[in-house]
Amino acid sequence: MNPFKYGCVVAGENYCRRPELQRQLGELVKSGQNVVVQGPRRMGKTSLVVETVNSLRGIALLYVDLFSVKSVGDFCRKVVAATAKCGKRSFLERTAELVKSLRPVFTVDRDTGAPTISVDLKAARNVESVEEVMDMIASHSAAKRFCVVFDEFQDVLDIPEADAVLASLRSKIQFLPDTPFIFLGSVRNRMRDIFDSPRSPFFKSAISFGVERIEESAMTDFLIGRFRAGNRSIDRETVGKILATADYISGDIQELCETTWLVTGDGHRISAGDVAKGLEAVFARESRAFISTFGKLTAVQASVLKGLADPDHCKVFSGEFLETYGIRNVGSVSKALKRLIRDEIIYEFNGEYLFENPFFREWVRRR
Template sequence: MPGRLFPVGGPVSEKDIVDREDFIASLEARLADGQSIMLAGPRRIGKTSIAYEVLRRLKERGFYTSSVDFFRLSDKREFAFSLINACLENRTGVRRTLEALKDRAKSVAGLAKLTVKFSDLEFSVDFLRDDLDENALLEYALDLAEILANRDSKNMVVLFDEFQDASRVAGHSDIYKRMRSHFQNHKSVSYLFLGSKEGMMNSLFGNRREAFYRFAVVLPIPPIPEDSWRMYISQKFKEQHIKADEKVIREILQKTGGHPQDTMLVCSEIYYALLETGEKTVTLEYVRLGYDRALLTLAQVYDEILDEIGQRACAREVLKRIAAGDRIYSKKDNPNEVKRALDFLITKAIIEKNGRGSYKFVEPMFREYILREL
């Protein structure tokens, strides 16, 4: 049997994107038409998988595409290099073009200008010098997508993942004004912005005082219907001649809440448990075993979240009360502190409002983890 029936730990291929076809088709059409889009939602809900599939389809249609993940970057220079590499890959087919050119430039006397492959892009090997001013490098990077698209008579789509982290990478919040001043003049490039911190992303694109106010259309990511999950899970097990009836699949979805990555992880753990025993039928016992194994896998992630929110006054206690179904406000607490804690937890996409005075976990398995730790 193959080793990864249910993909976990990163973006998935198009065949494992569950019931997103209409949404993907809409994104593809909008971006192809020149519209920029913003998608916000907690990590591990499938944003990047959706985005990569959209880029794949656009590339098949002849579009230039590039992507930059701010989560992986540490400073302004690294951002500039990442964006330039992502753009140039469309012409060179080399993932890290600048690094390849830097090796070549060592043999070029005085870092002479490279005049063949990139002369029409106003590019020179001077950009590879370690002492080059990072602001000059970034200015070039921010316009390169438009320059390249125009030179090659192409339309281009640029993906920025974890866009709310751009200010951390650049070291100041003015980076958004700087980016907007370039992007608003681009006619051949559309942008797809992803972010896991919904509060920050909504502010960046919805607050009139922010640089990216109304620059992109904000679209909600639709939930995956339970029927679609049931069909997908049933079919995947069936591919390996494993029987999984409707009762056990409903139990899986009840435990995970249909959270994309958590559902995949639980199903994957069930699958490996079956491999270990040689069984061919998913029972409720295997569901519980797979669920417990998945919780152990997620423990480090959840502990890091708890450590982070523990630094905010009473946030951890408020989260425990929500998990246990207890009253959120206590006589011993300052109500303003509780309210700030709730707002913080919502901003962090840990909980969401479920009605007046009612909140629920975005990730049901996180709630179970907290309950087991109480």
């Protein structure tokens, strides 16, 4: 069986431990700090947070995935449903009691047989419903210590009453000084709108915690072990190629490992050539999306992107860059960069412009 997992939260044997980050985050959680976890896509933010909170004794995780939340009712439903994982039947009954005006109903998960709880979308209609749900969390927190995780928090901005919801959340959270809240988000600019804009109720309300590249030697050991579990062997140098190609981004590393595993057979010793074949397999899966993204660019944007994809490219605003890529002036470069950042194709990090998706960079490089 393929020993690599991506596109989901990983734990146990699929999770490469990040002890120092876990320690730092754990200390913040234990002291009741509210934290906003930021970092590029697929870096391992959610997995790190879940792993860290689960490892803390005496603190229960209330994990709410707000991905694609569209209304107040939806928000309440997601929070109430999340409590089903936090306790036994009596805990759920208490939850139901605490949100009774939202007309809670119990159901049983068809696949797992586990009890779940939901609320009536029509009953949970306005900001008072959000307050009721937050009061439910406050009530539970008086009896047991919780760490509340709001993942994909930026999607709250899509609720029509987003401003009122954010204001109400913020004021309720303020009265829970011993309950740590962790806000996670993958859409950088929208998270900034919530936490860095002086007009937002969440302005400076949480400590910022960055999740960047995974530590190289720990990841190398981890991957050698996973290849071994999948009946393949690989040396450190070849793992280094995988890490560099995937820009040290955890999810992309596991994806490239998965395709490399697929193109090789049992007992095989993996070479750089196999990794190149693995990368071709990634392209085969993603080429339609890549072609569509590239096709929507203007000529200048495409040239700038090709320039950035070159590993030895000179400074983007230099005369040499303009000349090499046939761009008329610095103003055009700057406009193209802004647009590419807005469309989340690239991002700026320490003055450098990096691709959000390293496989797209490799694909552009080959064009």
